[in-house]
Amino acid sequence: MNQNLTIHFPAKLVFGKGSLGDLANEISMLSPQKVLIVTISPLLEQLKHLIDTLEAHDIAVWIDTSIVQEPSFADFDKLMQTVSPFNPDLVLGIGGGSILDVAKLIAAQLDNDQTLSGILGIGNLKGRRRKLICVPATSGTGSEASPNAILVDDSDNQKKGIISPFLVPDMVYVDPLLTISVPPSITAATGIDALTHCLEAYTNKFAQPFIDMYALEGMRLIAANIVRAVQHGADEEARMQVALGSLLGGFCLGPVNTAGVHALSYPLGSLFHLAHGLSNALLLPYVMAFNIPASVYRYAQVAIALGCERGRDDAETAARGVTKINQLIRDCGIPARLRYVNIPKEAIPQMADDALKIQRLLKNNPREITREEAIAIYTAAY
Numbered sequence: 417m418n419q420n421l422t423i424h425f426p427a428k429l430v431f432g433k434g435s436l437g438d439l440a441n442e443i444s445m446l447s448p449q450k451v452l453i454v455t456i457s458p459l460l461e462q463l464k465h466l467i468d469t470l471e472a473h474d475i476a477v478w479i480d481t482s483i484v485q486e487p488s489f490a491d492f493d494k495l496m497q498t499v500s501p502f503n504p505d506l507v508l509g510i511g512g513g514s515i516l517d518v519a520k521l522i523a524a525q526l527d528n529d530q531t532l533s534g535i536l537g538i539g540n541l542k543g544r545r546r547k548l549i550c551v552p553a554t555s556g557t558g559s560e561a562s563p564n565a566i567l568v569d570d571s572d573n574q575k576k577g578i579i580s581p582f583l584v585p586d587m588v589y590v591d592p593l594l595t596i597s598v599p600p601s602i603t604a605a606t607g608i609d610a611l612t613h614c615l616e617a618y619t620n621k622f623a624q625p626f627i628d629m630y631a632l633e634g635m636r637l638i639a640a641n642i643v644r645a646v647q648h649g650a651d652e653e654a655r656m657q658v659a660l661g662s663l664l665g666g667f668c669l670g671p672v673n674t675a676g677v678h679a680l681s682y683p684l685g686s687l688f689h690l691a692h693g694l695s696n697a698l699l700l701p702y703v704m705a706f707n708i709p710a711s712v713y714r715y716a717q718v719a720i721a722l723g724c725e726r727g728r729d730d731a732e733t734a735a736r737g738v739t740k741i742n743q744l745i746r747d748c749g750i751p752a753r754l755r756y757v758n759i760p761k762e763a764i765p766q767m768a769d770d771a772l773k774i775q776r777l778l779k780n781n782p783r784e785i786t787r788e789e790a791i792a793i794y795t796a797a798y
Contacts, residue, residue: 421624423671424563424581426550426588431663433652436462436551436591440469446547448505450476454519455510457481459553462594463510478502486514486575486685486692488568489532496525503527506547510594512606513557513692516550517565520583523548532567538776541580550585553594555645555659556606556693558613558666560588564673568686574770575682584670592652592659600646604748605693607642607658611635611744612696613665616674618721619707619714620780627672634664635721639740643747676781677703679774680790683767688759697750698757701741702797708734710783754798764794 430438443451451470455463460481470477482495499522507526509519523546525532535541550560559565565578595603614634617627638661644654680703681695690698708715708731716730719737722744727733742752751757768790772778778785785793 419622419624421626421671423626423667424584425667426561426585428587429561429590430588431590431660433593433656434591435589436466436594439549439551439589440466442587443470443506443508443549444473444475446506448475448547450478450502450504451506451508452499452502452504452522453477453479453508453510454483454515454522455479455481456484456512456515456553458597459510459594462597478504483514483518485689486566486568487518488570490570492518492521492532492567496522500526504546506549508549508551510551510553512552512554513559516552516557516559517567519550520548520559520565520585521567521578524580524582535578535580536576538579541578541582544582548585549587549589551589551591551594552659552662554598554602554606555592555595555655555662556609558610558662558669560585560590561663561666562669564669573686574773575686577776581670590659590663592656595655595659596650596652598649600649600749602691602693603649603658604642604646604750605691605697607638607645607662607693608697608700608745608748608750609693610658610662610665611638611642612677612700613668613674614638614661615700615704615718616677616780617665617668617672618718619711619782620672620675621782622672622780623714624671627668630664630667632717632721634661634668635718636723637661637664639722639744642744646748673780674777676707676778676783676785679777679781679785680767680771680793682774683770684759686770687763687767688757690757694750694757697745698752698754699793699797701738701745702793704738704741705796706785706789706793707781707783708738714782754794759798761798764791764798767794
């Protein structure tokens with residue numbers, strides 16, 4: 417433990433099957449006059465009771481479903497121009513990571529004279545004047561519990577982060593039943609993303625014993641249940657366990673954050689518009705194999721959390737962890753190679769250049785990744 421530990425948890429967390437049914441009354445008790453709901457169209461039917469109840473309490477509701485992919489600066493600016501005249505007291509995000517990230521930023525930027533470019537980076541956002549509630553509808557990003565929000569910068573097509581305790585929601589509702597309708601491919605990719613949050617926090621250069629508890633349990637829960645959740649999507653128990661693992665991964669993102677896998681995955685999203693979870697899954701086993709020599713014991717513990725038997729020594733145990741991840745990826749039906757998702761091999765040098773710009777994450781990696789090593793990892797994944 418080589419640094420001070422600071423954690424910003426949501427003020428209130430509600431976890432449980434069917435818990436969404438209680439949210440309308442919870443919001444009503446806060447007495448807002450106007451509520452902005454940022455969500456996606458496929459969820460509107462499930463949200464009808466919530467919306468009707470709010471309106472029955474004379475609360476004005478504005479619903480925005482304009483975010484349909486990973487959002488850019490331009491998408492966010494356009495959305496702010498739309499919702500600012502409504503001027504909500506409370507912002508409610510219900511959806512996947514992109515939806516939650518946008519909801520968090522809207523709540524922060526309403527009545528805030530800071531520009532979007534001025535709040536980029538770590539700790540530059542100075543406050544938030546609107547109530548913020550986040551409800552994840554996928555089990556993956558952990559955004560509901562993290563101080564992070566990610567947007568694509570239109571000027572250079574790079575993903576950029578805003579990290580601030582003011583982005584941690586006031587209230588979080590996690591209802592695993594919301595994830596029942598998530599298709600197998602998205603369940604798989606987001607689940608591996610959540611597992612990666614836990615794995616990269618535990619093997620992080622700045623790992624913390626307190627966060628290790630969340631990381632190890634998150635890996636255990638997801639590894640034991642993700643295949644069932646993908647192959648039998650109506651299994652409520654599997655959905656609940658993966659949702660809990662995802663939430664624990666979100667707790668890891670503030671105090672410790674991610675590392676090499678996420679840094680190398682960013683160019684796949686910015687250059688080729690691959691979904692974030694799929695990008696991580698494509699690179700995870702190869703970054704693990706690269707990192708093991710620098711952190712053999714930690715990766716052995718990862719393997720055990722994933723359900724592997726101990727080997728003759730830590731190196732053998734750690735190698736079994738890579739094998740297990742490859743097995744999970746295969747059993748979840750996730751593409752295992754960059755070429756399987758039409759990434760051109762000649763793009764690898766550009767991807768390496770772009771990944772090296774993500775030093776806020778690369779500095780956390782247990783082993784330094786140079787440009788040549790990034791190229792080697794992408795080539796191995798090809």
